[in-house]
Amino acid sequence: MGKAKIKRASTSIDMTAMCDVSFLLLSFFVMTSTAKQPEAFPVDTPASTTKDKLPDSNVGIITIGDKGKVFFGATDRDVRVKTLEKMSSRYGINFSQQDYDQFALMENVGTPMKAIKQVLAMEPSKRLEKGVQNGIPVDSTETLSNELYQWVQTARLAAAELNKEKEGNRDFVDPGPLKIAIKADATEKYPSINAVIETLRNQKQNKFSFITGLRAEDK
């Protein structure tokens, strides 16, 4: 009968607290993030010290990447549908209700108008494969050959019309005209960006934004 009993230290840890913390972190991530959309080609935007966030509605985004390919998309789905309606009348192409529904779900489009119906008929995952969408034609004119010009103009008109329609609703705050943002890959050479900037200037859209990543000052 030993008076001093050696207490065996318990080697099992109570994991309840750890589990609580991890679920807390998990809920944080689940609630504060949005799922990333797959892209046709990677666009690595350059970094800047600008802290102004890109608004997540009422924006038209022109994506430039992969050696000068230009894609265009609008953030709001009703703007997308109305833009396609206007493009349909400008280019004389008829779209079915299914085409409109598919287009409303597409984050951006990167084909010439003559090939757009085929792209809309494809499976969503097939659309983003390499070589399927090679970019919207851009040139220095204001005619139908500069399809980006037409896309941006119809999108701006569509957004303005939709805002006007909603004016009657209570609690409607007019977000203003459609903002245009350019998301260009950091390695894109200036001529492709200049073509887009001149297209915007031709329709008097002199104010636009570049989408950048964040960088701390004092580089």
Added chain:
Amino acid sequence: MAELNQDSGKGGKGGKVRSKKNGGKVDLTAMVDLAFLLITFFMLTTSLNKPQAMDVAMPDKDKTEKKEEVLTADNRSVTVLLGSDNKVSWYYGQVKAPIEGPTVAGFGADGIRKVLIEKKAYVPRVSGGKDVIVIIRPSDKSTQKDLVDILDEMKIVDVKRYMIAKISPEEIDVLKRDNIYND
């Protein structure tokens, strides 16, 4: 009286079938593993940060006038030419007779930023209190990164007047001479 309470020693059904009783303690290690796995999944597949937007304002485009040049006083204008390889060439004054010759600089605190800060302080002294005007002329061999970097420098140095303009053939020659007009 027979004890109906849970007895971790004996089985509940008699001698033949014994159901193992854990004693009420659940090991949560597996749960934590699962939770961290889910966290990693969400961290990697969703975008947490919204992209930033840097505002750019271009001057109005006059379609009838051929010459797009805005005349600025020589002693107020610093022109920055964006070349290849993330290098710029800057000069103070006019390209044909610059007050301070075309010099190559890089980006960063000890590159073009130092020049801009110096000019920003210098110009008001020689021009009677007026601010420096920076004219940015990107060449065809510069990249989007160079353009965003120089616009960023405008913001960091707090240059109030700047514009993006078209590069001229003489300025392209300057870049070629300094070997920053490569593919």
